[in-house]
Each structure stands twice: as structure tokens, then as C-alpha cells.
Amino acid sequence: MCGIVGIYLKNKKYNKQLGKLLTGMMNNMASRGPDSAGFAIYNKSSKFKYTVCLQKNFELKDLKKILKSKLTNTKYKLIADHVVIETSSKPEKTIPILKNIQDIDLVGYGKSIEIFKQVGNPKDVVKKFSLDKFSGSHAIGHTRMATESAITTDGSHPYSTGEDECLVHNGSLSNHNNLRRSLIKDGIEFKSQNDTEVAAGYISNSLKNKTSLKETLTNGLKDLDGFYTFITGTQKGFAVLRDEIACKPAVIAETKDYVAIASEFQAMAHLPDVNKADIYEPKPGIVYSWGS
Amino acid sequence: MNFDLSKKTLREVNSYLQNIDLKSNQRDFVIKNPLGNHALCAGLQDEIKVTIKGHVGYYCAGMNKKAEVTIEGNVGTGVAENMMSGLVHVKGNASQSAGATGQGGTLVIDGDASSRCGISMKGINIIVKGSVGHMSAFMAQSGNLVILGDADEYLGDSIYEAKIYCLGKVKSLGADCIEKEMNDKEIKHLSALLEAQNIKADPKKFKRYGSARSLYNFKIDNVSSY
DSSP: OOEEEEEEEGGGGGGGGGHHHHHHHHHHHGOOOEEEEEEEOOOOSSSSEEEEEEEOOOHHHHHHHTTTHHHHOOOOEEEEEEEEEEESSSSSHHHHHHHHOTTTTEEEEEESSEEEEESSSSHHHHHHHTGGGGGEEEEEEEEEOOOSSSSTTHHHBBBBTTTTOOOEEEESSSSSSHHHHHHHHOOOOOSSSSSHHHHHHHHHHHHHHTTTHHHHHHHHHHOOOOEEEEEEESSSOOEEEEEEEEEEEOEEEESEEEEEEEGGGGGGTTSGGGOOOOGEOOOOOOEEEEEO | OOEEETSSSSHHHHHHHHHOOSSOOOOEEEOOOTTTTTTTTTOOSOOEEEEESSSTTTTTTTTTOOOOEEEOOOOOOOTTTTOSEEEEEEOEEEEETTTTTTOOSEEESHHHHHHHHTOOEEEEEEEEEEEEEEEETOOOOOOOOOOOOBBOOSSSSTTTTEEEESSOOOOOTTEEEEEEEOHHHHHHHHHHHHHHHHOOOOGGGGGGEEOOOOSOOOOOOOOOOO
């Protein structure tokens, strides 16, 4: 199972409602994935943003104390157990510092992306992170029914393995162990035993080598063995790919104001003017992309 | 009689339609705000007419018997799956496995149907005015699949005795599916199917596909494949 959703706004008038629209989509997909949930919101900033998850008994004030002398021009936003650190310090400097702090996990970073994920029913998770209050340009969400790895925050989607990149996945990959080993040799780091994290790493590795997102995903058709519908987010937009057998569902609704994708139409039934939208299924083995 | 799925539960609506009081004269129903719900109008038993105004989810009008269900929108996976008789008319597009295992009745799709349309069909008539996705009529046993548009890869893979008529291009045929002669008898048969739905298309322009029957029996030459 698992439910995946995404929305890309063409019309800025909906930017402030982005979180609200995604909340409805995720709530309606809770039945497809009651184990855990997560979402990535893209909202462009002039500074770098680093989303970290605080471990138990470690508080924001402890984090501030450690980072005070290390990062410059820093602002903190605490939402449940996640903190978005906004700073002018660059990733080359910041990431090693954050990785050295044992009591936090770096969930994602970039100039746009903020990622929140946690175990529990999606309806509770989105409430905990007050998703309905977020604004931004595009967003991706996931509701998980665990198959390939344990029900943990690390095993939850979206996975981010590069700057402003993230991936959500409905399906399962069968060659992830081999692929993980070869990507580790290329310098990609993994936090979990999850198959989707390997696909995210595969995409990051390819983008790092200046291959376009479209070409990367097309190459993925031969390198990633398994069944899947992927939504992959970048700073500018997102792309969708289904494997060639296409057992995993996906439906797209496009209006002049937005493009939405979800595992089932039910997730989009509340979107504005959806009854006037152009509604279709992405064809197997073809990359669809918006904004990127 | 009108139902509004934003006010009534799916179970209430389905249960009403599945247990019609035949002494009442109520035979026409309209369902508003279907909101992509699954299994809407599944298991209808009686000769009633239902119009659904909007997009629905999976297995809409599944196991239908006698009812005439019109969907003014798109449908999800498995519309009219295992239909026994009656008519299901989708005015938009259909997702995968439309009419799967259908045993009788007619499914008409005005738009496109995606992959595996008519998978394992067992006597249903499926008419798709648009195109069908890959592996349509996979293991189709009997009945007719009429496609006015194109068909994607592996049409009729491992087909038994169902008949496929396609007006447009076929990307590729599946295992054991071949083009067959479109003789007078077949033209007459297809004309009747088209006329029954008031579809104006020249039956002579269709191509017919069916089973080569080479998978029906084990061939000793293939023993090394196992």
C-alpha cells in the first residue's frame, strides 16, 4: 500500500494555502498508510535551511547552546520535535557540525525544503506539525504502510539525500541492497535499511554528476528493479515516474492553478475546482515533470 | 431520488441501493458528491438507474446485476469488475482493470481506459471509445472488447476465446494473440455491438484479434523452458 501525494502551485494565490491543501490530501490517504507519515514543503528562502529531528531529552535550548558559536546569522523554528535552522552558513560548513551532534538527526536541507516525518497515524502526524499553517510553492507527502523496513522515523518518507531533493515512493525495490553498496562506494551516505532511501541516493548521485532529473529517472527504469510510483521533489518542482508494469496507482489532476498527484482521486476530491481539472493517469515508464 | 455523499455515508447509500423495495416505484437515483469514494454502487441487484455526478474511486458498480449505472466523471481501478449483467457507462476515463473478470452485461467507456482493461473477462462486452493501456484483455476468456482508439503493448496476452476488435493502432500483441479474419459473420457481430450503443463507426474498418490457441496444450518442444 502506502499513499503518496504532491501538489505544485502554478498560481501564487494558493501559496498561503499550500499546507492546508496538503493536509486534506494526506488525511484522505491515511487509510493507505497508517504506520507513519511525512511531508516536504518547498518555500524559497534567501538563507539555507536545515531540518533536524531532536532525540528524546534533547531540547532546542541545548541545540542553540552548541550551535551558538559555530553558525552565523541563525534563526530557529521549533515544530513538535523538529527544528528548522535557518542560517547563512553554507552546507559544506554546517552539515559536518550537525552530523557531529549525537542527539539530532539531519532530515533534510536546502534553500527551499523543510521536511517533517514521524511514526503514527498520518492524521495525528500532520496535526502535530501543524501542516495546515505552512505556505510554499510545492509540497510532497507520504503515508506509510511499512513493508521493507521497520516502523521508525528513519524508515519514514520523504527521503532527502541531497540539497533540496526528496523522494516519496509507493511500492518496493528488490535490488536495493546491491545498489546501496555501490552507491556507498560513490560517497552517498544512508541512515536506514529502507529501499526508498536507496532510490533517493541513486537520484542524488546522478544529479551530482550533472545528469538532468528527467534523464536520471529514465535511467532509473533500468537500474531500479521493483515496482514503484515515485514523486521526486526539487527546488523548482517535482517529477513523477511509474515502473513499466504500473501496478502501483497514480492519478494526476491539472488545472490552470495547480498540478496535483495522488495514489487515489479521493486525496484530491477537496481541491479547488478539481471537477474542472484535467484528470489522467501517468503512463508507465514515462517521466512527467513540472517546474523542474 | 437524490443522495449526497457529503451528507450520507457510503454504506447508507450502497445499502439503500442494494435493497430496493420493489413495491415502491422508485427506480431512478442520482448520487452527488461521490468524492472519489470506493465501491460505490457495488453489488446492485435490481433493474434501477443510477447516475453518479462526479469522479469515483475503485470498484465502482462491481458485481453489478441488472442495474444501469452512469458515471459522469472518471472512475478508479476495477470499474464494473465481475459484472453479471446490466450496463455501466463511464463518461470520463477509467483507471486500470476496467471490467475485470466481467461475466456479462455491457461496460461503455467514453474516454480512455488504462492498463489491463478487460483482464480475465468472462463474457462481458466492453466498448472503449478512446484507447486502452498495456496488457488489455490479458487472459480474456470470453466476451468482446471493442476499442475505437489505439491499444498499448501486449494486447490480448495469453487470451482464450474472447474477441478483440480494434479500430486504431495496436502497439504490440501479447503472447499467443494474433490478428484474425474479419469476415461477414464478424462484421455483423460487431455491427450489432456498435448499434446497441448508438456508435457510428464502420465495422469493416476494425481489425479482429484472438487466440492462436498455441498455449492450450503442452508442447514437448518447450520442455527445456521449464
